[in-house]
Amino acid sequence: MSQLRARTLSASEHGAFFELTAAAFLEEPHEDWRAAHREVFDPERAHGVFDGPELVGGGEHLSSRIALPGGADFPLAAVTSVGVRPGHRRRGVLTELMRAQLESLRGSDEPLAGLVSSEGGIYGRFGYGVSTRDGVLTVPRGAPFRSTVEVDPRPVRELDLARGEAFATELHRLLWTQRPGWLAHDANWRNRVRNQHAFQWGAGALRCATHPDGYVFYRPKPGWKPEGPEYGLRVVELVARTPAAYAALWRHLLDTDLVAQVTWPRAAVDEPLLAMLENPRSAELRVLDGLWLRPVDLDRVLAAQQYSAPCEVVLDVHDAFCPWNADRWLLRAGADGSAEVARTSSAPDLALDVSDLAAAYLGGTSLTTLAAAGRVVAHSPEALRAATRAFATERAPHCPRNF
């Protein structure tokens, strides 16, 4: 009878871990990818699951930062490289990994874990919830703006990647905490932006265009037909300091010769572009799950974000995978947006799973919507209304990047 055992890895095990990940994702272990991954690999943040001496599963959590409502810059354990060797699946290897990983985060400096999931049905059982949504946004070339849209007339220029990355990182540093769900440009950002083999959708080399107040990274996807060119542009990251710079960057993309359409697979679901187009039906938006968050120490996570309205609500939280969170919690948010969270024996107002709190966190899905979906039980309609208002945010949370 095989015995699964999870433990952190040693530096010398990088090669085995990397090859396991590549095999799990049906990828070739490209050498440039291996070298890029070694740069961010921290063995103490990587777990392997062993069946006897054999490494059969693994995953790592990189050190990142996430913007929370109210502008807090909060540590995030960015879970990635999760994979189980084909032939060893559906025997609890991932479950063993998740348990080891979440237990290692408990009481640590990183009480919040997050990931971008390969498939949608995997992580809810481990207490992860959909905290941001990806808008798969497609706009045809040349789509005109409404006449009232101001386009910053200063030029958009293509830059080489090294200069583009330096400019982007500087601007991003000033802006990123303004949007709940955005992540800091950490050590893994360049690695991912440059080497997203699996996520290029057949698109070509990364390009960068900058404006004095913004930038966009994108990849052209070649396409030729007998009648002529039909390129696609895939946006990787677009950031602007002002609405007029945002408009200028979009015009740069939409007016590129040879191109049939521009797609941003990880746009915000409330992307302002949707309200700028003369013909709103010209854009297509498909909504998918984006960043999944997992509060590991629930009270610290709930107290870290700012709330939009005062509320005092008792949450009866179910958490089968991290039972230390399963309790009644009094969440008291003040008029200044700050909150205190403490265990309580008072009667509950709302009963919900920890993954539902993750879905409401950052202002993603409203608690009222979750109650309508049967996921939140409201013992008090007033408390549900108050909590819904408190968790709401001005803009939809957005996480434009994978990690």
Ligand SMILES: CC(C)(COP(=O)(O)OP(=O)(O)OC[C@H]1O[C@@H](n2cnc3c(N)ncnc32)[C@H](O)[C@@H]1OP(=O)(O)O)[C@@H](O)C(=O)NCCC(=O)NCCS
């Ligand atoms: C997804 C993956 C990690 C699952 O590993 P595993 O060891 O087979 O998972 P477990 O045996 O621990 O399964 C735990 C539970 O999750 C379910 N599950 C596992 N993979 C699933 C999937 N892709 N979709 C839906 N449910 C899934 C199992 O059925 C099981 O359910 P149960 O608790 O109700 O019995 C593995 O299939 C894999 O490596 N896939 C390819 C790479 C990948 O997608 N990695 C995830 C990156 S985000």
